[in-house]
Amino acid sequence: MLDYGKQILSEQPFSVLLGAELTAFDEGHAELSLAIRDELTQNYGFVHGGVLSYLADNCITFSAASVLGKCVTSEYKINYVRPALGKTLIARSTVLSFGKRQATCECKVYVLGEQGEKLVAVALGTISKIE
Amino acid sequence: MLDYGKQILSEQPFSVLLGAELTAFDEGHAELSLAIRDELTQNYGFVHGGVLSYLADNCITFSAASVLGKCVTSEYKINYVRPALGKTLIARSTVLSFGKRQATCECKVYVLGEQGEKLVAVALGTISKIE
Amino acid sequence: MLDYGKQILSEQPFSVLLGAELTAFDEGHAELSLAIRDELTQNYGFVHGGVLSYLADNCITFSAASVLGKCVTSEYKINYVRPALGKTLIARSTVLSFGKRQATCECKVYVLGEQGEKLVAVALGTISKIE
Amino acid sequence: MLDYGKQILSEQPFSVLLGAELTAFDEGHAELSLAIRDELTQNYGFVHGGVLSYLADNCITFSAASVLGKCVTSEYKINYVRPALGKTLIARSTVLSFGKRQATCECKVYVLGEQGEKLVAVALGTISKIE
Numbered sequence: 001m002l003d004y005g006k007q008i009l010s011e012q013p014f015s016v017l018l019g020a021e022l023t024a025f026d027e028g029h030a031e032l033s034l035a036i037r038d039e040l041t042q043n044y045g046f047v048h049g050g051v052l053s054y055l056a057d058n059c060i061t062f063s064a065a066s067v068l069g070k071c072v073t074s075e076y077k078i079n080y081v082r083p084a085l086g087k088t089l090i091a092r093s094t095v096l097s098f099g100k101r102q103a104t105c106e107c108k109v110y111v112l113g114e115q116g117e118k119l120v121a122v123a124l125g126t127i128s129k130i131e
Numbered sequence: 132m133l134d135y136g137k138q139i140l141s142e143q144p145f146s147v148l149l150g151a152e153l154t155a156f157d158e159g160h161a162e163l164s165l166a167i168r169d170e171l172t173q174n175y176g177f178v179h180g181g182v183l184s185y186l187a188d189n190c191i192t193f194s195a196a197s198v199l200g201k202c203v204t205s206e207y208k209i210n211y212v213r214p215a216l217g218k219t220l221i222a223r224s225t226v227l228s229f230g231k232r233q234a235t236c237e238c239k240v241y242v243l244g245e246q247g248e249k250l251v252a253v254a255l256g257t258i259s260k261i262e
Numbered sequence: 263m264l265d266y267g268k269q270i271l272s273e274q275p276f277s278v279l280l281g282a283e284l285t286a287f288d289e290g291h292a293e294l295s296l297a298i299r300d301e302l303t304q305n306y307g308f309v310h311g312g313v314l315s316y317l318a319d320n321c322i323t324f325s326a327a328s329v330l331g332k333c334v335t336s337e338y339k340i341n342y343v344r345p346a347l348g349k350t351l352i353a354r355s356t357v358l359s360f361g362k363r364q365a366t367c368e369c370k371v372y373v374l375g376e377q378g379e380k381l382v383a384v385a386l387g388t389i390s391k392i393e
Numbered sequence: 394m395l396d397y398g399k400q401i402l403s404e405q406p407f408s409v410l411l412g413a414e415l416t417a418f419d420e421g422h423a424e425l426s427l428a429i430r431d432e433l434t435q436n437y438g439f440v441h442g443g444v445l446s447y448l449a450d451n452c453i454t455f456s457a458a459s460v461l462g463k464c465v466t467s468e469y470k471i472n473y474v475r476p477a478l479g480k481t482l483i484a485r486s487t488v489l490s491f492g493k494r495q496a497t498c499e500c501k502v503y504v505l506g507e508q509g510e511k512l513v514a515v516a517l518g519t520i521s522k523i524e
Contacts, residue, residue, distance in 0.1 A: 014179035017148075017170045039148045048145035049188045049204050054181025061180075073180050075366075075388055077208035077339055077470040077517060079497045081490035096501075096515055097474035104337075104472045104515060106499070108489075122489055122497060124470060124517040126337055126388065206497075206519055208339040208386060208470055210366045212359035227370075227384055228343035235341045235384060235468075237368070239358075253358055253366060255339060255386040257468055257519065276441035279410075279432045301410045310407035311450045311466050316443025323442075335442050339470035 001025055005062060018054060022062065028095040030062035035088055036111075047084035047111070047120075055091040056107045056123035063093035064103040064127035074102065076125025084120040086113030102128045132156055136193060149185060153193065159226040161193035166219055167242075178215035178242070178251075186222040187238045187254035194224035195234040195258035205233065207256025215251040217244030233259045263287055267324060280316060284324065290357040292324035297350055298373075309346035309373070309382075317353040318369045318385035325355035326365040326389035336364065338387025346382040348375030364390045394418055398455060411447060415455065421488040423455035428481055429504075440477035440504070440513075448484040449500045449516035456486035457496040457520030467495065469518025477513040479506030495521045 005025035009015050009032075018040065024031035032055055034040075042048040061073050093107035109121040136156035140146050140163075149171065155162035163186055165171075173179040192204050224238035240252040267287035271277050271294075280302065286293035294317055296302075304310040323335050355369035371383040398418035402408050402425075411433065417424035425448055427433075435441040454466050486500035502514040 008174055011174040012179060013170050013172050014181060015173075018181075039144050041144050042146075043139055043142040044203075048143060048185070049192075050145055050149075050181065050185025053184035053188055054179070057180045057184055072175075073211060074364075075208065075210040075337065077206065079206040079517065079519060080204060081497050096472075097512055102336075104474050106515070106517075119490055122499070122517060124472065124499075124515060126472060205495075206468065210358075210386065210388060212366050227341075228381055233467075235343050237384070237386075250359055253368070253386060255341060255368075255384060257341060270436055273436040274441060275432050275434050276443060277435075280443075301406050303406050304408075305401055305404040306465075310405060310447070311454075312407060312411075312443065312447025315446035315450055316441070319442045319446055334437075335473060337470065337472040339468065341468040342466060 015058060018051065020055065020058065025062060025066060027066050028063060030059050030066065030093050032059045032062065032091045033088055036086060047089065049080055052080065052084060052109050052121045053078055055089055056109055056121060059091035059093040059107045060105040060123060060125045061127055063095050063105050067095055067098050068103055068127065068129045070130040071127045072130060074126045074128040076123050078121055078123040080121050082118060082120050084111045086111035088112040090117065102126055146189060149182065151186065151189065156193060156197060158197050159194060161190050161197065161224050163190045163193065163222045164219055167217060178220065180211055183211065183215060183240050183252045184209055186220055187240055187252060190222035190224040190238045191236040191254060191256045192258055194226050194236050198226055198229050199234055199258065199260045201261040202258045203261060205257045205259040207254050209252055209254040211252050213249060213251050215242045217242035219243040221248065233257055277320060280313065282317065282320065287324060287328060289328050290325060292321050292328065292355050294321045294324065294353045295350055298348060309351065311342055314342065314346060314371050314383045315340055317351055318371055318383060321353035321355040321369045322367040322385060322387045323389055325357050325367050326360070329357055329360050330365055330389065330391045332392040333389045334392060336388045336390040338385050340383055340385040342383050344380060344382050346373045348373035350374040352379065364388055408451060411444065413448065413451065418455060418459060420459050421456060423452050423459065423486050425452045425455065425484045426481055429479060440482065442473055445473065445477060445502050445514045446471055448482055449502055449514060452484035452486040452500045453498040453516060453518045454520055456488050456498050460488055460491050461496055461520065461522045463523040464520045465523060467519045467521040469516050471514055471516040473514050475511060475513050477504045479504035481505040483510065495519055
């Protein structure tokens with residue numbers, strides 16, 4: 001299942017551009033990681049919020065895909081709780097509820113640095129099955 | 132004011148990587164545009180939601196900066212309403228309300244193609260002044 | 263159409279308990295108003311956020327119902343932008359986009375007092391057709 | 394601490410009108426419960442979304458108050474995941490992150506019926522300290 005997920009991710013040019021990797025993928029869960037590099041920052045030197053958003057958005061779609069099959073993010077909300085400074089971003093998403101046509105998923109994004117993992121963003125969203 | 136905004140945008144490596152341009156910037160408003168290219172798509176050939184999110188997030192921060200000064204997005208929500216296929220993305224943000232420390236802004240993201248502009252996403256968020 | 267909408271509202275016991283009235287209802291739009299009374303406040307004397315949420319939630323469902331038929335709110339986000347003090351709350355919702363199964367709607371909630379209308383909350387949400 | 398929280402809740406006329414009770418309150422957590430009655434339903438016989446929203450909104454404010462002191466909900470998002478039918482609603486909120494001026498909190502709302510607890514809504518929001 002992880003191999004299948006990695007295949008899908010490799011077919012997303014934007015994910016390849018950013019360098020995201022699928023590091024876990026099983027029923028109701030997905031984990032993406034991303035190496036931080038200068039190109040991904042904003043004018044204060046932190047990882048750009050758009051990168052955190054991309055990661056959360058993609059991660060909730062993967063976790064939902066584990067129960068829905070082909071699907072796209074319909075909407076989500078993200079709270080940035082701390083500036084992201086470190087080596088690697090890790091997003092972990094869990095399906096909270098799902099039916100035939102959509103799933104509600106949460107995602108927590110952490111930055112991994114010298115002091116371990118720190119929460120940098122939290123997201124909650126709806127993913128819809130493609131028919 | 133537009134020149135100052137363009138300067139800030141050029142200092143965001145992630146915005147440079149994606150190719151965003153600030154096309155309007157005045158009190159309470161900002162407009163960003165972005166040329167669509169293959170690198171920005173997902174596995175179904177549409178612009179990746181993460182790109183739309185980046186654009187909305189950055190655009191609401193710019194509109195808020197026009198009334199708050201230095202600021203960062205604290206949180207936002209985005210609804211994807213139509214797959215984004217076309218030549219250019221255009222995001223327009225308006226400040227709905229603001230105080231000394233934060234602003235509430237909305238943003239609409241359009242795709243410009245052969246049939247004119249079409250709404251592809253809508254966002255609503257909170258931007259906090261940096262002190 | 264307004265009469266039909268008023269009929270539906272009168273069949274919602276919670277709307278009757280709060281005293282909401284449907285004051286406009288046409289394709290893509292709905293307006294609800296609510297007289298403020300002490301019972302609807304919180305411990306600082308302002309209208310309780312839950313009342314503003316109720317009003318926004320219900321108003322987006324009505325605006326969506328004008329294009330979808332029977333439907334329920336799937337999710338929404340609300341930003342409270344100013345404490346609500348005054349005589350009457352007025353919520354106005356607009357459908358931003360819709361398909362066969364769901365609509366994306368925004369809503370602005372105003373308080374009407376001696377100095378006219380003031381924006382107190384803004385919401386954005388997804389409404390799903392019931393099948 | 395629970396007694397202090399119950400005192401605050403009893404000073405919210407809207408919470409008294411709806412019948413909410415604070416059933417747990419400690420650092421970083423709060424739990425509210427609410428007996429379901431006909432007055433709280435909508436036209437399909439389920440608990441009105443506005444009641445779930447009220448409960449989630451109030452619960453995240455209580456959990457945040459446990460770490461911030463006096464505070465108000467600034468914004469939140471809620472996903473309704475299942476119609477609420479049963480005897481009692483239970484909302485549980487946890488502080489995910491907080492600083493000097495605001496906290497990010499999540500809340501899950503359950504309905505308690507003959508088959509035990511079922512998740513009916515999930516919320517994520519920002520609570521701001523009052524100064």
